[in-house]
Amino acid sequence: MAAMIANCGCATQPASLSKVNRADFQATIDGKPTDLYYLKNKNGMELTVTNFGARIVELFAPDRDGKFADIVLGHDRLDQYVNYGKTERFLGATIGRYGNRIAKGKFTLDGVEYTLPLNNGPNSLHGGDKGFDMLVWDARQIDGQTIAFHLVSPDGDQGYPGTLTVDMTYQLDDNNELIITHKATTDKKTVVNLTHHSFFNLHGAGNGTINDHIMTINASGYNPVDSTLIPDGPVAAVEGTPMDFRTPTAIGERVDENFVQLRYGHGYDHNWVLDRKTADALEQAAVVYEPTSGRVMEVWTTEPGMQFYGGNFFDGSWAGKGGKSYNFRASFALETQHFPDSPNRPDFPSVVLEPGQNYYHKCVYKFGVK
Numbered sequence: 001m002a003a004m005i006a007n008c009g010c011a012t013q014p015a016s017l018s019k020v021n022r023a024d025f026q027a028t029i030d031g032k033p034t035d036l037y038y039l040k041n042k043n044g045m046e047l048t049v050t051n052f053g054a055r056i057v058e059l060f061a062p063d064r065d066g067k068f069a070d071i072v073l074g075h076d077r078l079d080q081y082v083n084y085g086k087t088e089r090f091l092g093a094t095i096g097r098y099g100n101r102i103a104k105g106k107f108t109l110d111g112v113e114y115t116l117p118l119n120n121g122p123n124s125l126h127g128g129d130k131g132f133d134m135l136v137w138d139a140r141q142i143d144g145q146t147i148a149f150h151l152v153s154p155d156g157d158q159g160y161p162g163t164l165t166v167d168m169t170y171q172l173d174d175n176n177e178l179i180i181t182h183k184a185t186t187d188k189k190t191v192v193n194l195t196h197h198s199f200f201n202l203h204g205a206g207n208g209t210i211n212d213h214i215m216t217i218n219a220s221g222y223n224p225v226d227s228t229l230i231p232d233g234p235v236a237a238v239e240g241t242p243m244d245f246r247t248p249t250a251i252g253e254r255v256d257e258n259f260v261q262l263r264y265g266h267g268y269d270h271n272w273v274l275d276r277k278t279a280d281a282l283e284q285a286a287v288v289y290e291p292t293s294g295r296v297m298e299v300w301t302t303e304p305g306m307q308f309y310g311g312n313f314f315d316g317s318w319a320g321k322g323g324k325s326y327n328f329r330a331s332f333a334l335e336t337q338h339f340p341d342s343p344n345r346p347d348f349p350s351v352v353l354e355p356g357q358n359y360y361h362k363c364v365y366k367f368g369v370k
Helices: 078-082 260-265
Strands: 027-029 032-034 036-040 046-050 055-062 068-070 093-095 106-109 112-115 138-143 146-153 164-172 177-186 195-197 214-217 219-222 269-274 283-289 295-301 305-309 333-337 359-369
Touching: 027 078, 036 146, 036 164, 046 164, 195 333, 195 359, 214 305, 260 269, 269 283, 283 305, 283 333, 295 333
Parallel strands: none
Antiparallel strands: 027 032, 036 046, 046 055, 055 068, 093 195, 106 112, 138 146, 146 164, 164 177, 177 359, 214 283, 219 269, 269 305, 283 295, 295 359, 305 333
16 A cells, blocks of 8 residues: 655654664655654663554664664654555554454445455454554654554444544553553444554564563463464364463474464464463463573563464565664564454454444563663
8 A cells, every 4th residue: 555645844852772763754644644652761761652553663672781772663764654565564564454454345234234454365464454554643742751643444444433542652651661551442242353563573673583582471372263263163272282382481392383363374473372361461471581682571561462473475576774684583572452353252242342442451561781
């Protein structure tokens, strides 16, 4: 998809670790201005975000020696996100209205069938052709560590019913936690599944494989999928399979095993059903440790599931920030969420939002070292 961008070429940027140029993110898209924003905590961690897609562009985290590296994949300029071509569209973005896949781009509410764009083979993925990742959000920087984004998605947007009003915040606190809060309301019964889609590499973006990262996922089950990555059948047990990350395991240790689910996903690209102790309190979903740098990332969520994607569709054919190639299995995404295709699966936790209800989803990525 191509879009018209009018550059304004104005303003300067603060002194920071950032390697991108703020002026390269200042433009007008669909009549709305875009910009780059900076968050920094007292420990020196930094976050760079743009209101195009409410997406993270850079995230600087320290290693065990206090050396900072940018650990998320992204682009150097706004136009590379807008006109993504054959690159990965969802880098660092806020995903909506529906994170993950909906089978055949159809679902029914109260006897009415709704049809969505098919943008992932026979299915609809991450909100359709022009999901929330491709829209300009209203931004308000609250302080040096917090930024708020606001978006109104009209009734019928990408085929979804109801006018959905969304408020999302990033906060980089002094405990080295990146706190992401999603809230939404609707004026008509609809389905909602918002999530965050940064691609991480704890070596630093573009600095080798993630197969040596040690991961734990607090889940006894997962959603097995068909060849189009739509959940197929009931929740399956991870025990005795390469999907079992209940104890710390290298991501690459079993990724090439002859297991049908890994063949379908070309590796890991599945939703894990988290072992929750409560209905919707903040609980730990995963821990990832990179032994060379000592970086640790914990994932906490209020959601029932988490999609683990192991960078299987990157092939090194295009470059990201700083001209670094993003290679096969050189990044991972951990997207806290409700389950794929839930609108068509009454046996899954509901994603229906009605007028008068408040959608709430909190995700925390907490960084440390050992």
